[in-house]
Every structure is written in C-alpha cells, then in structure tokens.
Amino acid sequence: MLTLLLAFTCSHLRTTCTTRQGDLLTAADAGNILQLADALAGGAEVDARNDRGETALMLAAAAAAFAPCRELLWAGADANATDHAGQTALDHIAAPSDENLPLRIMLCAYAYLQTSAARSAIKPAYPALVMIMEDTVNYMHPKIKEAYEQNFLEALGDEKVDDDKNGFVDDVYGWIPVFNQPYTIRETQFQAYLKYRESITRIIQIDNDHARGKITDYEAGKRLREYTNPLAEIMGPVSGLSDGEFLEMLKLAAHGSHVAGIVLDASEGKARLHTLGMNFAETTQRMLGAETDRILDQLHAESFEPEVMLEALRVKLLEACTQRGRTSSRYLKATGAGIANLSFGGGMPYWHSVARTHIKRCIEDQRSMDPSAELDEDSNDLAKRWALQLYVANAAELGIVFFENPDVLFVVAAGNEDQDNDEHFTTPAYMSRFFPNVITVASVGDENRISSFSNYGLTSVNLGAPGENILSTAIPEASVHMNGTSMAAPFVAGVAALIRSLSPETSASDIRRLLDYTVLDIEDMHRFVTSGGVIDKEALRGVFTGSARTKANSQARVAFNAVALSDDLYPRHAADAKTAAALAIQLDDTSPAAWRALSLVRAAEGEFGAALQAIEQALKLDPKSEPAWMERAAVQSALGNNAGLFESIGKAIDVLAAQGKAADHQRARHLALRAELFLQLGETVNAKRDAAMAKALNPGMELSPELLALL
Helix, strand or coil: CHHHHHHHHHHHHHHHHHHHHHHHHHHHHHCCHHHHHHHHHCCCCCCCECCCCCEHHHHHHHCCCHHHHHHHHHCCCCCCCCCCCCCCCHHHCCCCCCCCHHHHHHHHHHHHHHHHCCCCCCCCCEEEEEEEEECCCCCCCHHHHHHECCCHHHHCCCCCCCCCCCCCCCCCCEEECCCCEECCCCHHHHHHHHHHHHHHHHHHHHHHHHHCCCCCHHHHHHHHCCCECHHHHHHCCCCCCEHHHHHHHHHHHCHHHHHHHHHHHHCCCCCEEEEEECCHHHHHHHCCCCCHHHHHHHHHHHCCCHHHHHHHHHHHHHHHHHHHHHHHHHHHHHHCEEEEEECCCECHHHHHHHHHHHHHHHHHHHHHHCCCCCCCCCCHHHHHHHHHHHHHHHHHHHHHHHHHCCCCEEEEECCCCCCEHHHHCCECHHHHHCCCCEEEEEEECCCCCECCCCCECCCCCCEEEECCCEEEEEECCEEEEECCHHHHHHHHHHHHHHHHHHCCCCCHHHHHHHHHHCCEECHHHHHCCCCCEECCHHHHHHHHCCCHHHHHHHHHHHHHHHHHCCCCCCCCHHHHHHHHHHHHHHHCCCCHHHHHHHHHHHHHCCCHHHHHHHHHHHHHHCCCCHHHHHHHHHHHHHCCCHHHHHHHHHHHHHHHHHCCHHHHHHHHHHHHHHHHHHHHCCCHHHHHHHHHHHHHHCCCCCCCHHHHHHC
C-alpha cells in the first residue's frame, strides 16, 4: 500500500510540475506577465523548455515582451541557453528596432553578466553604510567626519601592507578603482583650503544670500567681482578663472561633500559614510585605463577599417570596464556597505560622438596612406550602430557592480538635461529598468512639481525627491545651495539608510518596492515617473515603526499606490496591495485610511459589494473625507447605482465647499464631472448649472464642447 501511495504521489507531483512548466511557457509565448509571474510563484522551473528546446525566456523575447523577459531574468533565467537550433534568447528577437532596443540591451547585459560575474549570497554587514561614489568627499569636514567609516585596521597598521586582508592595501578612507589605489585627500588640497578658506567662505555667503532672496542678481554679481579665483594667483589672469565662474567651479569641487551631507541629513544621522572615488575628471582621458592614448594609437595603427577598429575598441573597453567593475564590486563587499549613491551619468549621445570620432580618424588615416581612395564619409548609421556596442560595453562596469551585489540598494540621479531617459538611455539612470536593486530619482521643487532641469522617464525613472535649492556641506565654515538630481538621489539614499537602520533584514529590492509604494501621489508626476509620486519619508518610516495607527496608515498608503501601479513594473503588486490592506485593518480597524485601502483592493478585484461595505466603514469613521466620497462614487458607478453615484459626488463637493477657496479648483473639477454625467442622462438643466458653477470657481477650466454649448 505504501509503495502504491508513493507512486501515486510522485506521479501527481510530476503532473503538477509539468502543468506549471506548460503554464510558464504558454504565458511567455503570449507575453502575459501576470500568468508568467503566477507560474514562477507556483514553482515552475525558470528554464523549462518546449519540444524545440526553447526556454520561456526565448519565447518571451520572440514576443518582444520586455516585462516578462525581465521577470524571468530576475528569477534566474539563463540568457545564454540555446535551443535545438543553437539560438539564444537574443537571437529570437525578430529584427532590431528602436522599439526592442531596451530588450536587446538587457539580454546582452545579462548574457555577459551571467558568465562574467558572480552574484553574492551574503547580506551586507553594515546595511546603513552608504558608499558615496564621487570624485571627492571631504572626510575631514566636522559633520562628515563624525559619520565617516574609517578602516582602523589599515590606519593603525603598516603602510603598503594589506593589514585587514581584504584585498585592498591602505584603504583607510576608500578606494579609487580607475587607478586601483586608496582614496585620500592630498596634503596639497588641504593646504590650498587653509590658504583660501576665508575668501571661499565669503563667496559662498554671497551665493547663499542670493539663493535666499536677500540680494538681487545684480548685487550678487557685483560682490562676486570683488574676488579673484585663487587659481589666477598660480596661472595668472585667465578668462573664466574669476568672479562667478569660480563659484561654479567651487560647487563642482564640493559636489561629493554636498551629497554626503544630504545623505546624513535625510537619514537623521543614522547613515555611515565611505567613498568609492570615481575620478570623473580623469575618466574621459582614461576610458581604457591609465594608457588610453597609447592603446587608441595602437588600435588605429593596426587597422584603417572603421568596423575592425571599433570592434577592437569595444573589446578593449569591455576589458577595462569589467576590470574596474570587479574592483568596485569587491570593494563594496569588503566594506559591507548596504547602499550606494550615484549622482552622475551620461547617455548614448556620448558614445555616438566617440564612434564618430574614431570613424573619422580611420578615414583620415586611410586618406593619408592613399589620397586617391574613394571613401564613404556618410558614417552616421555606422556610428549609431557602434554607439550601442560601446554603450553596452561601458555599462558593464556598473552592471557588474549591480549584478554581483543584489542586496545593495543603488540610488541613481536621473540627470539634469530635461530629457526623457526612456529615449536617451542615460546611464546608469536607465539601468534601474534592468536591476531590481537600482532606483532612479528625479528632482522636484517645494511644491512637489518636477524641476525644469530634471530628466524623467515613465519606464526608467522611479520617483521624485527634493533637488532644488538644497543647502548642504561644502567647507567646514560654510554650506552651499545646489540644484540637481544629484541632490535628489542622496535624499533617497539617506532615507533608505534610515530604513535599513530600523530594519536591517529588509532586502534592497524590497526597499525599492516600498519606496515606490509609499510615495506621496502627485497627479502631475504621473507623466514623469513610474511611481507617479514623490518620496514620503514618514509614510515609509511608518511601515516599520510608530503607533498602530501610524503603521496602519502607512500600510494603507502601500495598498493605495500598489493598486495603481502597472503589471509591467511589479506583476505581484495586486498581491502586495491585498496583503498591505489586510495588515492595515489588523493593525487598526478604526483607521479610515485602512478601510479605504481595503475598498480599493476589493474594487480592483471586481468585488464591488465588498468594496462598498469597506468604503462605507471608512466614511462612518471620517465623513469629511473628500477622497473617500469620490472612491464611493466610483464603486457606486461600477454597481450601476446612479443615485448613489450622484449622492457621493455631491457629498464630496460639499466637503470641499466647507474648506473654502483653497479647494475651489478641486471642487470645480467635481462639478464638471457631475455636469458630464447629468448631460449623459439628458438632464441639461442640471448639467448647465454645474458647468456654470465650475467655470465660476475656475474660469480657466477646460470643459467639453457639449458643456460649453450649454453655456
């Protein structure tokens, strides 16, 4: 009997497993992210194959389905697997196009990373330690010094000896991968600061007075002209080395210290700091390492053919970037940092210019050897194609770091070109679309509107954070105001450090999702970032700490935002919303927000009766909640109850009326909505009344032509 029972059980398990694999392959073939996620959650083998040897990743690639491919890769799908015909997932994409370029980049990246990098299974030893990836961080600044993590084994040990056996010699304050040497502030830098600190302090004070509106543009310019750039003392008078130009140079030099100060402030002092020196000022000259110029000359000497030369350049670039990436990754592991801030970036246009430069040089070299040669100088298509190859090779440096450190949260600035990263592929900002532990941040101002300079991207920029007129550390005597997504990213990194100090066991990918789920929803931001909102530190903190009401309201926020997110971003967001809503009720069943969250979840599931019961409970607890009345209106509409629909909108309008002029614009919108509904029912008198009231409250409001005709 036992033998028969075991045989039946094994047969049942094989049948169940086969069914799950079939579900996975079917979902991948259809590009259905929800069914695919369900199959993976149910235990389907990620690299299951059909009778042609095709994996789910290959089928999803053939369907040009980005989100399913990403979900499979995040689940560990093999990007290098081949079918019976010897084709990989990348080969299954029908034809290269602008539309499938992100998918091709992602598959190329993972195919390389899965063979050239090793993912760490070890959690960071210091989750709240933030690695500042910058040119210079002044660890001697009193504010930064208190939080700066020094390697005391190296500081107290022997010089030029790896005292702590971590693979890095004398890494007291950090490491510079491009030079493979310790990060330090040179004595000459310190002496220059001591010499000029008084004049620098006065210049910063002028800028701060200007930023705070205490003096005009004219007065600021006049005062700045009273000072001379200290470099002029060394170099002599040179255009651009005095007055306001020096102020901008000063801000650039203080960039890393400014970023570090923002991290500390946002973390409420919970963050620890360390430095991975990026040396951007040197990197463009050291694209291939310390001997870039010599290597480029050698490559051009070996071939005049642009295709051959550019392929050789791609290989060399990949080698150099891989080496630097591995060094950075090893150093992250050695320090145990749990967060990294990356306030820098560039895009495809740069690599297009690099490709064009070397194509032009090849043509010039050919012409010098054979002036009679007929050469095709229309190289734009060639440059565009090789720009992609060089871009991907360069991205390997940070791709390795991101891939090998899955429990480090990398916070990246979106960029300051007022452009769509979804079109320009700004790196590393765009890479948040490829890795679950990378989050990209846009800048917003005081009113939570996206900054005029900020990059954005509905698929690749995640949320907004304060990035305008931010005051932070520069020199010990004075802080300075700066603008940029460079300021927004460290705010998020600091908040993440605060959360990791409260909950060290929470993974990097979970913190990324919670950052999205707890944003303050801003309608205008729906056009610019995936989450549709701006970071809300208190809502995120409330997930982990505070009273039962605080935690319930934070879980309700998680549910609100999770319901609204797309399946392509997080295929399990509906399950996350359901869990959060239930937890909110469990924490505090007297919280109106908790019942609103449950109502939204039930409505999203199509259970409108249950949704109505939940929203009624929310309104019983807080009858003056305008959002709750409008949510009740939506539920009543879904139930086909026009009387309940109009009643709910009317109640919302009444609540807003009691709030006075500050709510007039919102009230006008609700009146216009009700007017449209009356018009659909043929009640033109009521429609005209509401439309007229809406216009009176907001003369600039746009109404439909049908409503305007009534007026």
